[in-house]
Amino acid sequence: MAQSSVDGELIGIDIPPHTCPVCKRVNDAVTCPTDSTARPSTGDISICFTCGSISVFEADFTLRSLKDFELEEEYDVAQRLELAQLQQRIRELHPLDRN
Numbered sequence: 001m002a003q004s005s006v007d008g009e010l011i012g013i014d015i016p017p018h019t020c021p022v023c024k025r026v027n028d029a030v031t032c033p034t035d036s037t038a039r040p041s042t043g044d045i046s047i048c049f050t051c052g053s054i055s056v057f058e059a060d061f062t063l064r065s066l067k068d069f070e071l072e073e074e075y076d077v078a079q080r081l082e083l084a085q086l087q088q089r090i091r092e093l094h095p096l097d098r099n
């Protein structure tokens with residue numbers, strides 16, 4: 001089932017369940033901020049809606065953590081700032097025990 005947005009409205013498209021490599025939450029839906037009908041492809045990044053970590057989709061919809069050097073190689077400063085702001089917003093919405 002698609003995930004719920006903050007206001008409870010259903011968003012996203014269903015995909016095979018995939019586990020966040022950081023918080024271990026199993027997610028079964030994704031939402032592309034620029035194309036609501038897009039499905040992830042190998043190499044696309046994902047920001048976990050629970051913990052805000054950035055991961056990369058593998059071919060079988062598993063996720064691996066994105067390495068810092070990959071982020072710097074693939075995204076310019078403005079894009080990295082936008083990603084960091086999105087992570088911060090998610091982490092404000094979903095505070096976790098980050099000890």
Ligand SMILES: [Zn+2]
Pocket residue numbers: 020021022023024025048049050051052053
């Ligand atoms: Zn997570």
